Structures are given as structure tokens and as C-alpha cells.
Amino acid sequence: MTEETKQNTWKSDLYFWLQALVMVLTVLILIFTFVGRIIVVDGISMEPTLYHGDLLLLQSVGYTPKQGDVVVLTKEFEDADGPIVKRVIATGGQHVVIDYDAGTVTVDGEVLDEPYIKEAMMQPPEESITDILVPEGSIFVMGDNRNHSSDSRNVTLGAVDERYVLGRALWVFFPFQDFGAISNGEA
Structure with missing residues (x-):
């Protein structure tokens, strides 16, 4: 050559x-x-489903929030510096009742089966929403780690307008030991 x-x-x-x-x-x-975005989980409010530092792939285009989905919100709230990750408990028009004594969340008269929550829910020390009819075009969200989650129960956040939804979390792709699809809570 x-x-x-x-x-x-x-x-x-x-x-x-x-x-x-x-x-x-x-x-x-x-x-x-x-099509989608990459977001890093910040905090412990979604344990045991997601952990601090998990890298998520989001579906952004063509997504409409559904009950049980894990979503990322862009709404500024309390000490959150960036997007916040929560689970959709109810969508517009649904009625949510939270009973701290029984440790249940009821949507439209049906107690939710929530195998994804970390531990039994305790009454928060601050004023919280326990009964709400979610306005149309809004969602009611809660963290899976209920006792360490600032979410729609907090009166300063409440129901969140769907326009603040950045997308649905589909996959954890880092760290590799947590790699996989994110469950929407259905069995």
C-alpha cells in the first residue's frame, strides 16, 4: 500500500x-x-419508586396526564430548584378525599390501591388539603414517599394546571442498577 x-x-x-x-x-x-427529555430526580419524595439522582426519560409530545402516571412538573414550588416529580392521583373533574386516620386516598368514592407508597401516611403538621374536586385542566399529585413529600396536599401548591406538566416519566436509565420502565401503579 x-x-x-x-x-x-x-x-x-x-x-x-x-x-x-x-x-x-x-x-x-x-x-x-x-419527543422526550431527560430529567434528574431531586429529593426523596418519590421513594421507593425513584431515588435522588435517578436519570429519567420523559415522554413530552402528545402526552395527556392519566391517574397513576409519574409526571414531571415545571411549576415553581417551595424549595424546589428545578422540575418536581410526582404521581398523578386524580385528573380534572375527579373528587379526592384523604383520610389520614385510615391512611387512605379515595378518588370518586373508590379507595386507591397504592402498592408503590413507601410507608403509612401520617397527618402533616401544616395545613393540608383533604377534600378537593380537581378543576378541569388540572391534576392532583402526590409523592410516593408521602411523609416526606410536598405535593398537592400542600395548600400553596394544590391542584396543578396541566400546562405545568413537562411530561410523563417512562424510564430510569441511570444508575444502571435501577434501569427499567416506571410503573404507573397498576398491578
């Missing part, structure tokens, strides 16, 4: 890899711009 042939082969290989890199980056940018 001549020196000129080696140089042409090297240039050809470099050109191929640069094209491949540009194509991959373009596809990733398009996916994360129009």
Missing part, C-alpha cells in the same frame, strides 16, 4: 466517522427536542 493510498484511506475513514457522529447527534437532538 502506497503512502498516498494510506492517507486517502485514513481521510475516508475520518470522513465516515464524522458523518456518523453528526447523524447520531442530530437524531438525539431531534428526539430530545420533539
Whole structure:
């Protein structure tokens, strides 16, 4: 192989890899711009479903919140510096009743089966919402770690307008030991 042939082969290989890199980056940018996003969980309010530092893939485009979904909200709230992650308990038009003595959440007269919560729910020390008809176009959200979650029970947040929903959390993809789909709470 001549020196000129080696140089042409090297240039050809470099050109191929640069094209491949540009194509991959373009596809990733398009996916994360129009289809989904990546968010980092901040805090312990969603344990045991999600943990602080988990990297989530969100579905953003074409998503309408549904009961049981884990969503990311952009609404500024208390000491949250960025997006907050919570579970949708009820959507617009549904009636939520929280009974701290029984440790239950009832939506439209039906007690929710919540195998995803971390521990029995205790009455929070601050004023909280225990009975609400969720306004149309809004959602009522709670953390899975109810005793360490600032959520829609807090009167300063309450029901959240759906326009604050950044997307539904689909997958944990880092850390690798937690890799997998996120359950919407159904058995």
C-alpha cells in the first residue's frame, strides 16, 4: 500500500466517522427536542419508586396526564430548584378525599390501591388539603414517599394546571442498577 493510498484511506475513514457522529447527534437532538427529555430526580419524595439522582426519560409530545402516571412538573414550588416529580392521583373533574386516620386516598368514592407508597401516611403538621374536586385542566399529585413529600396536599401548591406538566416519566436509565420502565401503579 502506497503512502498516498494510506492517507486517502485514513481521510475516508475520518470522513465516515464524522458523518456518523453528526447523524447520531442530530437524531438525539431531534428526539430530545420533539419527543422526550431527560430529567434528574431531586429529593426523596418519590421513594421507593425513584431515588435522588435517578436519570429519567420523559415522554413530552402528545402526552395527556392519566391517574397513576409519574409526571414531571415545571411549576415553581417551595424549595424546589428545578422540575418536581410526582404521581398523578386524580385528573380534572375527579373528587379526592384523604383520610389520614385510615391512611387512605379515595378518588370518586373508590379507595386507591397504592402498592408503590413507601410507608403509612401520617397527618402533616401544616395545613393540608383533604377534600378537593380537581378543576378541569388540572391534576392532583402526590409523592410516593408521602411523609416526606410536598405535593398537592400542600395548600400553596394544590391542584396543578396541566400546562405545568413537562411530561410523563417512562424510564430510569441511570444508575444502571435501577434501569427499567416506571410503573404507573397498576398491578
